[in-house]
Amino acid sequence: MQLFIEIYGFLSVVLRGFILAAQSVSVGGLAFLLLLVWPLADALGPSGAVLERRALRLVFLSACGLVAAEALAAASLTLMLAGTLDIPVREAAEARAVAVDLMAALLGAVVALSAWRGRRGGVAIRSAAPVLAALLIGVQAGATHAVSQFEGALALAGAELLHMGGAAVWIGGIPYFLMALTDVADPRARAEIASRFSVMAAGAVAALLAGGLLMAAYYVGAPEALYGASYGVMLSAKIVLFLGLLFLGGLNFLAVRKLRNEPAGPLLRTRRFAETEIGVGLTVIFCAASLASLPPARDLPNDRASFAEIVDRLEPRLPVRLDSPDFEALSAALPAEATKDLPPGTQPRRAADIAWSEYNHHWAGLFVVAMGVMALLERMSRRLAPIMRHWPLVFIGLAGFLFLRADESVWPLGRLGLIESLRDPEIAQHRLLTLLIVAFGLFEWRVRLGRVTKWWAPYVFPISTATAAAFLLTHSHALTNLKEETLIEITHTPLALVGVAAGWSRWLELRLDGEAKKIAGFVWPVAFILAGLMLVFYREA
Amino acid sequence: MGLFRLVSLVACLALTGGGAEAHAIVLNSTPRPDAIVSGRELAIEIRFNSRIDAGRSHIKLFGREGAAVSLPLDESASEDMLKARATGLAPGSYRLHWQTLSPDGHISQGDIPFRVDR
Numbered sequence: 200m201q202l203f204i205e206i207y208g209f210l211s212v213v214l215r216g217f218i219l220a221a222q223s224v225s226v227g228g229l230a231f232l233l234l235l236v237w238p239l240a241d242a243l244g245p246s247g248a249v250l251e252r253r254a255l256r257l258v259f260l261s262a263c264g265l266v267a268a269e270a271l272a273a274a275s276l277t278l279m280l281a282g283t284l285d286i287p288v289r290e291a292a293e294a295r296a297v298a299v300d301l302m303a304a305l306l307g308a309v310v311a312l313s314a315w316r317g318r319r320g321g322v323a324i325r326s327a328a329p330v331l332a333a334l335l336i337g338v339q340a341g342a343t344h345a346v347s348q349f350e351g352a353l354a355l356a357g358a359e360l361l362h363m364g365g366a367a368v369w370i371g372g373i374p375y376f377l378m379a380l381t382d383v384a385d386p387r388a389r390a391e392i393a394s395r396f397s398v399m400a401a402g403a404v405a406a407l408l409a410g411g412l413l414m415a416a417y418y419v420g421a422p423e424a425l426y427g428a429s430y431g432v433m434l435s436a437k438i439v440l441f442l443g444l445l446f447l448g449g450l451n452f453l454a455v456r457k458l459r460n461e462p463a464g465p466l467l468r469t470r471r472f473a474e475t476e477i478g479v480g481l482t483v484i485f486c487a488a489s490l491a492s493l494p495p496a497r498d499l500p501n502d503r504a505s506f507a508e509i510v511d512r513l514e515p516r517l518p519v520r521l522d523s524p525d526f527e528a529l530s531a532a533l534p535a536e537a538t539k540d541l542p543p544g545t546q547p548r549r550a551a552d553i554a555w556s557e558y559n560h561h562w563a564g565l566f567v568v569a570m571g572v573m574a575l576l577e578r579m580s581r582r583l584a585p586i587m588r589h590w591p592l593v594f595i596g597l598a599g600f601l602f603l604r605a606d607e608s609v610w611p612l613g614r615l616g617l618i619e620s621l622r623d624p625e626i627a628q629h630r631l632l633t634l635l636i637v638a639f640g641l642f643e644w645r646v647r648l649g650r651v652t653k654w655w656a657p658y659v660f661p662i663s664t665a666t667a668a669a670f671l672l673t674h675s676h677a678l679t680n681l682k683e684e685t686l687i688e689i690t691h692t693p694l695a696l697v698g699v700a701a702g703w704s705r706w707l708e709l710r711l712d713g714e715a716k717k718i719a720g721f722v723w724p725v726a727f728i729l730a731g732l733m734l735v736f737y738r739e740a
Numbered sequence: 741m742g743l744f745r746l747v748s749l750v751a752c753l754a755l756t757g758g759g760a761e762a763h764a765i766v767l768n769s770t771p772r773p774d775a776i777v778s779g780r781e782l783a784i785e786i787r788f789n790s791r792i793d794a795g796r797s798h799i800k801l802f803g804r805e806g807a808a809v810s811l812p813l814d815e816s817a818s819e820d821m822l823k824a825r826a827t828g829l830a831p832g833s834y835r836l837h838w839q840t841l842s843p844d845g846h847i848s849q850g851d852i853p854f855r856v857d858r
Contacts, residue, residue: 342845
């Protein structure tokens with residue numbers, strides 16, 4: 200049961216992320232059809248019909264995804280409650296949150312069905328779209344922090360509505376905007392769509408910001424909670440990502456203005472920035488799901504990390520730990536009887552355990568710095584480029600290090616043999632991960648050498664990096680030691696943010712041309728170096 | 741957090757991480773953690789930072805032998821509180837394990853260790 204509880208913790212945050220993403224794309228699509236495609240039908244001509252069909256297809260698919268994710272969320276919460284509380288399944292299924300999930304699934308099914316019929320010529324969706332979109336967002340607001348509050352529940356639910364609605368119309372609308380840029384051939388109609396979408400997005404950003412500010416003021420309470428509590432740290436990460444999105448949106452706004460004066464002008468940058476906006480937008484949505492699983496910072500006035508504690512944890516200190524403590528000094532060397540009565544996760548950590556973990560982080564950081572420096576030199580020095588282009592091979596060095604060092608109880612450090620250790624699922628998972636890192640490094644190396652020529656191969660690296668960074672933000676919170684958890688978030692959240700920057704700048708390097716491509720090509724190696732330095736100076740106490 | 745836990749997260753294989761997703765947190769409780777109490781009976785009160793669904797919550801008492809007893813919850817408790825009564829307590833170490841559901845669907849749980857001394 201403990202394993203199920205742990206899996207549920209992670210699964211529920213990821214599911215919430217999928218639900219918010221699917222809901223945003225569904226509602227964003229309905230808003231796009233309602234405010235752009237249908238009113239501009241005459242100006243768009245035949246390409247308008249093509250765009251409508253494609254948009255309805257994406258609305259259908261995202262609504263189906265919403266139905267599946269909501270059903271899974273309802274089922275997993277019901278099972279979790281029935282299993283842990285020893286109550287009948289029916290009683291567990293009567294929980295308010297389960298009802299909200301089921302209602303949202305039902306609404307999702309109605310949206311999917313309407314979109315499906317709309318693709319076959321049905322017009323019911325045209326009048327139903329605003330009601331369905333509002334209901335979807337409204338129902339979802341029924342399962343947020345707001346409903347648990349005693350004070351200001353109504354105002355907070357209203358703020359949630361504005362926030363989620365704004366995110367859906369803006370971020371959820373971008374895939375449809377990209378479709379329009381591809382499908383609409385007439386430059387004047389395309390410029391009109393771009394201009395309208397710009398206005399629509401600006402309104403959505405205003406709504407998102409207004410709702411977000413109201414919630415932040417209530418849930419965070421004091422400026423020092425923005426860095427001293429996990430909720431504040433996650434919110435700060437969300438704000439940084441939001442600023443990144445605004446920057447990309449601003450670039451698009453300028454491109455759209457240019458398009459108005461010169462309708463037949465180039466569209467490449469607008470498309471590429473929009474693609475990146477989708478990626479960063481999805482990361483923000485998953486970050487929001489993670490944020491929703493945390494108690495508001497306002498409720499934790501006594502468990503916050505102070506500014507001095509944060510500076511002490513983050514301040515780079517030399518020398519870094521490149522010498523490992525002896526195995527005999529680690530808790531793993533203790534006989535099993537010494538800790539058998541302690542619940543999982545509560546075993547005390549010795550100073551040597553912390554030193555051992557820091558040693559591992561610092562060495563791993565050196566590998567990551569090496570990759571970033573090599574990738575940077577590849578771009579800066581023609582003489583060194585032929586050697587530096589082999590930087591993905593450093594992944595194999597990192598994997599080798601992790602293979603030897605990751606599990607202290609296994610050979611060559613511990614008493615467990617290699618084969619024997621594979622019976623432990625966690626150790627087996629680590630071994631699998633090591634193999635994945637080797638495969639990933641070799642794959643990217645072959646891509647760089649031009650030995651893998653599939654069109655999708657170069658995108659594996661940026662997508663994996665950006666996804667991994669998003670997952671680093673989307674983790675469950677154990678909350679056994681609130682201050683310690685905040686200090687961990689403070690070290691890990693910046694890693695995730697530079698990961699997002701690295702992934703999407705590499706994407707832009709692949710997708711853009713000219714000067715913009717060159718700039719993006721410098722951003723991601725620098726982000727790698729920063730991530731490596733964070734690991735090199737990582738401290739656990 | 742160990743390096744491999746971090747790398748596991750980074751590699752999207754994060755199923756090993758964390759505990760149950762949490763939202764409701766304990767503001768105060770009777771007994772307080774690590775309290776020493778006397779008497780054979782104990783009135784238990786756990787107050788949270790937000791509304792909770794007491795119908796989908798529980799308090800379990802773990803005694804010295806490790807066996808758990810589910811304590812019936814007092815239905816008259818306010819919307820942010822779990823109330824129960826433990827009876828027949830002998831001297832020794834005990835642990836209260838609570839689990840609760842917030843109306844927004846978040847499950848949280850925790851332990852309150854205490855001692856009975858006479």
